[in-house]
Amino acid sequence: MMAWRSWRWMLRTRCREPRAGMARSTSSRGIMAGLPGGPVNFEECGSTSSPLSCLSWSRKKRQETDMLKTMALLHDQPPFATRxxxxxxxxxxxxxxxxxxxxxxxxxxxxxxxxxxxxxxxxxxxxxxxxxxxxxxxxxxxxxxxxxxxxxxxxxxxxxxxxxxxxxxxxxxxxxxxxxxxxxxxxxxxxxxxxxxxxxxxxxxxxxxxxxxxxxxxxxxxxxxxxx
CATH class of the missing domain: 2.60.120.10 (Jelly Rolls)
Structure with a gap:
């Protein structure tokens, strides 16, 4: 339970708005950068999003990016059929x-x-x-x-x-x-x-x-x- 609370606290710390006079980071560091979805861009995710919503959004964006990369690899290739x-x-x-x-x-x-x-x-x-x-x-x-x-x-x-x-x-x-x-x-x-x-x-x-x-x-x- 303590580990889960610590995990939630770390996510909240990464997602909350900065104090006055501090620059707002557009990407995460540390533990957030190592998550499966990759670094989270909070400017795109939205400042009102919950930490878990940010992570879900990041994973979805990463999957979409990977699919586009695969499509780009096949772009302009001639038709090909294998029987x-x-x-x-x-x-x-x-x-x-x-x-x-x-x-x-x-x-x-x-x-x-x-x-x-x-x-x-x-x-x-x-x-x-x-x-x-x-x-x-x-x-x-x-x-x-x-x-x-x-x-x-x-x-x-x-x-x-x-x-x-x-x-x-x-x-x-x-x-x-x-x-x-x-x-x-x-x-x-x-x-x-x-x-x-x-x-x-x-x-x-x-x-x-x-x-x-x-x-x-x-x-x-x-x-x-x-x-x-």
Missing amino acids: PEDTAWMEIGEGRGLKLLRILPDDAGYAAIMRVDPGHAIPPHRHTGAVHAYNLKGSRRIHTGDVIGPGGYVFEPPGNIDTWEAIGDEPCLILIVVEGDVEYLTPEGHVAERYNAAGMRALHLKWSKAAGLRPFELSCAAHPERVS
Whole structure:
């Protein structure tokens, strides 16, 4: 209880109006700057907003900004279609698979379908960029305890560390757009394995050839050019 009161007091201190003669800060520092939503701009949030309202507003603005960045990456790109038979499932671990759909321009990230079989989990990992995940089929339990079913959407901000497991009787299929790297961590917090756009391209070549498919470049032309 004392910790909660202290937390509320710190938020109130950050959000209240300054005394006469003092300049009003437009962004937070210290603990406020380290919150998931990022630094809060109180000039935009409004001086009458409660501390928690400011934080909620900040998180929403950060999510909107990340979505706009993703859209900007794809701006002016030619149309691109991937058929189910064009790309193979890549097995990336026990009970886990990935079907690569698209490499974002400048190798900024990738889009894919992830499959996790029931009873299997994604180990602890950290994202260096934003992630958008939409459940297509099946259900999963994320590290917060929430269960995400078909049609559910999860946004993960840069720097997020999480783990989750597939639950139920059918595989969990998720459409993901991943920016930056995915770093799988050891129990000590060290990076054990890293996935990014360049690595996904290499895996695409490997698994396409193993499946007897002619791999193609996933990031350039409107009509994908086959590569040997």
